[in-house]
Amino acid sequence: MNRQARLQAAGDVLPLMGNEAIARGAWEAGVKVAAAYPGTPSTEILESLARYPATDLYAEWSTNEKVALDVAIGAALSGVRAIACMKHVGLNVASDSLMSQSYIGAHAGLVLVVCDDPGIHSSQNEQDTRLFARFAGVPVLEPSDAQEACDFTRLAFELSEAFDTPVIVRSTTRLSHTRSVVRVGERVVPPSKGFVDAPGKTVTIPANARRLHPKLIAREAKLAAWFETSPLTRWEKGDRRFGVVTGSTAYLYVKEVAPRASILKLGAAYPLPEETIRAFAASVDRLLVVEELEPVLETAIRAMGLPAEGKAFFPRLGELSPELVRAGLAAAGLMEAAPAAIPLGIEPMARPPVLCAGCPHTGAYLALRGIEARVAGDIGCYTLAAVEPLRSIDTTVCMGASIGNAVGMAATGEKKPVVATIGDSTFLHSGIPPLIDAVYNQANITVVILDNAITAMTGGQDHPGTGRTLRGEPAPKVDYEAICRAVGVDWVRRVDPYDVGHMYQTLREAIVHKGVSVVISERPCVLDPVKIKGAPLAVAQEGCVACQSCMNLGCPALTWADGLYDGRHKVKIDAAACIGCTLCAQVCPSDCIQPMALA
Amino acid sequence: MSAEPQTAMEAAAGAVSPARNVMVVGVGGQGVLMISKALALIGQTQGLQVKQSEVHGMAKRGGVVFSHVRFGEEVWSPTIAKGEADALIALEWAEGLRWIEHLRPETGVFIADTRRIVPPFACRSRRHGAPMAYARETPAEALEKVGEGYALDATAIATGLGEPRAANTVLLGVLSISMDAPVADWLAVLDALTPQKSRAINLEAFKAGRAWAEAARDDPSLRFDAGFAERVAYADAPDVSVALDINAAWCKGCDICVKLCPERCLALDAQQVAYLKEPQACTGCRVCEWLCPDFAIAVRTTVHDARTA
Structure with missing residues (x-):
């Protein structure tokens, strides 16, 4: 199917998705070690890297982003080029390592790819990684299309070595998931530098850290000077009435809307080439900054004493678009507004994402809703159970937060039973320390581990519980029950969420258990690693009384039939979508949902 | 540059x-x-x-x-x-x-x-x-x-x-x-x-x-x-009102209706007697009436035909 993703010879022109281009750039730079935890929109980078031969590079799914960065750091300090990839919120997890590694430097090239999600397509926030780069004192490159994604990633390794610093390459959903042509190059593997062997630099005891910090500050100035003359900083001379400082995909929108404008395209959002910016500002009548999310460039440029205008005209929230850039330039009085669209009077229909037909989470949350608990949720597909009809999650904060949140809720004397629900991959990512906390502090909570044997939300990636590595090789498999028992949980049950009655009964027992109880809900995801399709069920129309109890599952295979009972719609099952999980048959009070042959 | x-x-x-x-x-x-x-x-x-x-x-x-x-x-x-x-x-x-x-x-x-x-x-x-x-x-x-x-x-x-x-x-x-x-x-x-x-x-x-x-x-x-x-055919929705009669004397608080109500609009009160907690949510589907082992629930629905009203 995906023929163009196959490896191609150098000099070819290939249509590549931004993430594939980043992987290509890293491969061309001779990267030897790559690590990541999956997270939209960054996931495809490591998947693409893992398509290159194992003899070229080592690639792993790490248990979380911090581990991924630590793996990359270890490799770089050992003398080979290394990369860690993550989504924006993954950098929060990895930030402890980044903040120290910024002091240490790099030795061999060390690159972090961080993919932001402006517009919150598939995340819990839209934080701006450029602020993190400034905070950590590491340069951040911002490619705007797939060609630059490839080129900038390759360059990031050079910069990392030349300036002895980790380098962040920042992508966004729009770049990561846009395909455009890339002229690819050769892979050049620099010889290993050997282990760094400089404990004064690589051991961050206070005495060393105090010596390293001024080097970081000097490095910032050197990098800023380098960006003054680097081709990454591109002055496109045009109309002098106004000039736009921009970068990332925002540059593309400016080019689309105002092709004749004077543009200063910054390939790096930090540190900034101040002299060039001053010269650019002096060459135009008005200075505008067009950037997605936070006013990072604008604030820095204003701090230079220049009258930059930006967020007064362009939104600080969400994704930019040609429409918004045009509207902003129009609001600034610099171009004509787009003609107002004539509304066609069509009300768009709501189509929120739903759990798949046969999703094992459905059975778990249906039972959970029945026990009326206070439920701390976590990050994964199952967050969809926070809305009707399953509506059984009270909180979702971030990866691994559920168990700690539950400990806190229980500590307040909450009257309802307190339950934390967490997926298998999330549990391994950051759920184990809070479980130990709960046991240690004797919290009265129930933890439901939703083990669907895959990282489902991001498209089905392996993890330590699946028994397979990123490259599909067999691997040791985590035993969740053994982990729970080892940390001191004495009440652990394993349940099949397709058996709603058993699930419900087990939860009832779990919540009356004093102390930490763990219910492991075990059923594989219906999509990954293999698509599961069993014999579909059907609704015997003559028996259906249109109570629509089954619709409480929110299953996409269930819909209204044409027939009515007492004026209300009977239900039918889409045989193509139904996988035969039988959840609907279990909740049907009139017993009219049967295997297709019987119905 | x-x-x-x-x-x-x-x-x-x-x-x-x-x-x-x-x-x-x-x-x-x-x-x-x-x-x-x-x-x-x-x-x-x-x-x-x-x-x-x-x-x-x-x-x-x-x-x-x-x-x-x-x-x-x-x-x-x-x-x-x-x-x-x-x-x-x-x-x-x-x-x-x-x-x-x-x-x-x-x-x-x-x-x-x-x-x-x-x-x-x-x-x-x-x-x-x-x-x-x-x-x-x-x-x-x-x-x-x-x-x-x-x-x-x-x-x-x-x-x-x-x-x-x-x-x-x-x-x-x-x-x-x-x-x-x-x-x-x-x-x-x-x-x-x-x-x-x-x-x-x-x-x-x-x-x-x-x-x-x-x-x-x-x-x-x-x-x-x-x-x-x-x-694809569409019909106009008629105006229907629903009322629920629960015979408190017959109810033994078994919780069956509460658990099986598709709209989850029933609850048990302090005396362990079922009551309609959210009347506006009740659709009159009669599941509670049919499943009550003590015949304690009766559902009354009235259709108000807009054309004759």
Whole structure:
């Protein structure tokens, strides 16, 4: 199917998705070690890297982003080029390592790819990684299309070595998931530098850290000077009435809307080439900054004493678009507004994402809703159970937060039973320390581990519980029950969420258990690693009384039939979508949902 | 600093013809991506710059999927501005309606499968006579709102060829008549993109879509699926009131009605007697009445016919 993703010879022109281009750039730079935890929109980078031969590079799914960065750091300090990839919120997890590694430097090239999600397509926030780069004192490159994604990633390794610093390459959903042509190059593997062997630099005891910090500050100035003359900083001379400082995909929108404008395209959002910016500002009548999310460039440029205008005209929230850039330039009085669209009077229909037909989470949350608990949720597909009809999650904060949140809720004397629900991959990512906390502090909570044997939300990636590595090789498999028992949980049950009655009964027992109880809900995801399709069920129309109890599952295979009972719609099952999980048959009070042959 | 003025590009900017914009929309799993890739490859075979952008974070979760494909001598933005799509291919009826305002007024080409994928969300109300919360516009109404429109039962055409999932390729065939690329190029692209086992059917589906479009182009009366009205009928919701009588003396607080009420509108009070906690949520489905082992619940529904009131 995906023929163009196959490896191609150098000099070819290939249509590549931004993430594939980043992987290509890293491969061309001779990267030897790559690590990541999956997270939209960054996931495809490591998947693409893992398509290159194992003899070229080592690639792993790490248990979380911090581990991924630590793996990359270890490799770089050992003398080979290394990369860690993550989504924006993954950098929060990895930030402890980044903040120290910024002091240490790099030795061999060390690159972090961080993919932001402006517009919150598939995340819990839209934080701006450029602020993190400034905070950590590491340069951040911002490619705007797939060609630059490839080129900038390759360059990031050079910069990392030349300036002895980790380098962040920042992508966004729009770049990561846009395909455009890339002229690819050769892979050049620099010889290993050997282990760094400089404990004064690589051991961050206070005495060393105090010596390293001024080097970081000097490095910032050197990098800023380098960006003054680097081709990454591109002055496109045009109309002098106004000039736009921009970068990332925002540059593309400016080019689309105002092709004749004077543009200063910054390939790096930090540190900034101040002299060039001053010269650019002096060459135009008005200075505008067009950037997605936070006013990072604008604030820095204003701090230079220049009258930059930006967020007064362009939104600080969400994704930019040609429409918004045009509207902003129009609001600034610099171009004509787009003609107002004539509304066609069509009300768009709501189509929120739903759990798949046969999703094992459905059975778990249906039972959970029945026990009326206070439920701390976590990050994964199952967050969809926070809305009707399953509506059984009270909180979702971030990866691994559920168990700690539950400990806190229980500590307040909450009257309802307190339950934390967490997926298998999330549990391994950051759920184990809070479980130990709960046991240690004797919290009265129930933890439901939703083990669907895959990282489902991001498209089905392996993890330590699946028994397979990123490259599909067999691997040791985590035993969740053994982990729970080892940390001191004495009440652990394993349940099949397709058996709603058993699930419900087990939860009832779990919540009356004093102390930490763990219910492991075990059923594989219906999509990954293999698509599961069993014999579909059907609704015997003559028996259906249109109570629509089954619709409480929110299953996409269930819909209204044409027939009515007492004026209300009977239900039918889409045989193509139904996988035969039988959840609907279990909740049907009139017993009219049967295997297709019987119905 | 590379400060050379981009004069050549500047001069060219005026001469460059605008990029061609195609939006492909649908629901997760329908093949939006395959169509987008085919379009991108067609653009490339014509020696054009191509950008193809999609959002697929929640795609597998039955949510909305859309993809922007732009090709031209020079393409900057990866996304298409509202009102600037030259063509819109919708693999599902309501998704076509959702994005219809992205088409260029007057000239945009609207191509949609009239098959409906009804989300669970649209069947949420259990009330007597409740309408499905699905888009109401018919193909005839939708085509009146666009420059050039084709609303066909592409799923039926694909099913006739033996593979309902090839509906996306049928729609690609329909689009092909409003683009310059020769048929041979389209077939070559499909040949390269489709897996071995469904390749023949996809090529047939493309030809069937193209043939349908050629006929419809010459005869506007063929441009919309006439079977739609027969498959999809709407009724007005009558006004119904519901009352619940619970005989407290007979209720023993077994909790069966509370647990099995589909609207979850019953509860036990302090005396362990069932009561209607949320009267406005009760739909009068009678599940509690039928399942009460003590015959303690009676449901009364009254239909107020608007025509006679």
